[in-house]
Amino acid sequence: MQEMIGKHPLVDEFLCFDNVKSLLFELEDLSDTSAFLLDVEMPEINGLELAKELRKRQINLPLIFMTAYPEFALESYEVSAFDYLLKPISQDKVDSLLERLNSLVPQLEPVIFFQLEGLNRVYQKDIILCEAQGHYTRVVLEKHELLVKESISSIKDVRNY
Template sequence: MGYKIAICDDSDIDRKYVNDMVCHWAKDNGYMIHVDEFPSAESFLFKYEDENDYDIILLDIEMDGMDGVTLAKRLRKVNENIQIVFITGYSDYIAEGYEVAALHYLMKPVKEGKLLSVLDRASDKLQKNEKVLNFDVNGEMVRVPIYQIRYVEVYGNYVTIHAQQELTVKMTLGEVEKQLDDRFYRVGRSSIVNLTQISRVTKSDIKLSDGTLIHLPRGSYDGVNRAIINMG
């Protein structure tokens, strides 16, 4: 297993400190890693134009020039898969992390145990995101990464997969459900929802981050919330 990791922080001392811990994590887990350090958001973006294959970015928020939250927003527009970990001396920015689906916030000074735990989570998510579903659409094989699926809904003998593109295929909801993982929750008989895409749950509806509303059957409210809490 190999990962390409960026450390973006305007403090030379903090970058080296984090880099040492990242290398320790990789050695303990037998991972091959490539680590690049960047003293500013602008320097990272310059490199990213040519090399946009970073798996994880450990990102300071308070930097001269472009701040880390602004960089994360720009990254997320073009890359859904990169794992963003904010490093900050303040807790004021946590709400903004939801907008860019940040994996975690680490408070300075970063504790090694917490960083290693977050890197383990990032690795798990990246491995999950490698999984794809294969669908036969009009005689053509279409591959859909599981993490791109927002929700699945059924109409009669067909299901529609809502991802970056919408696909309608002849199969049952149960057949799709068996191929998904613990990020997904079946909502009654008609739909399956990606728990990571949920922005709000009410007694009657689930609202996804793209604004989609999915009807929540009576008695399902507690189950959805438990699934979100228990999600690996």
């Protein structure tokens, strides 16, 4: 699977994690992530439980499950699965999936991640103003404000604020 996806022309980068703890630890560095491909059967925690944890953390990116077990398909839609692929997975299915994801990507809203208590996702469209305050940045949103322990120059992808 890694080879089929990683070499596809629509894929800029494909990251593979050996375990759930590594993925959860790296979440804040995955701000450019477009989707998650999860195996239902994984060590430590299954893909469905991981998906629930991602949703709990307000990560609303497309989730694609792959498995040899069709009986988990209905449960995958409880976490708004984008797709559920049964193994063995052909290159045609991978190509079709990536085409559908690619058509979705322009519709995804630009997001900025801030580290406060946990990881906070802020959609750029919701930002009214970013203002430098020493080594902090005040981020004004429609309904509330955030004081982020980052200089304004270190916040990536903040444009026109």
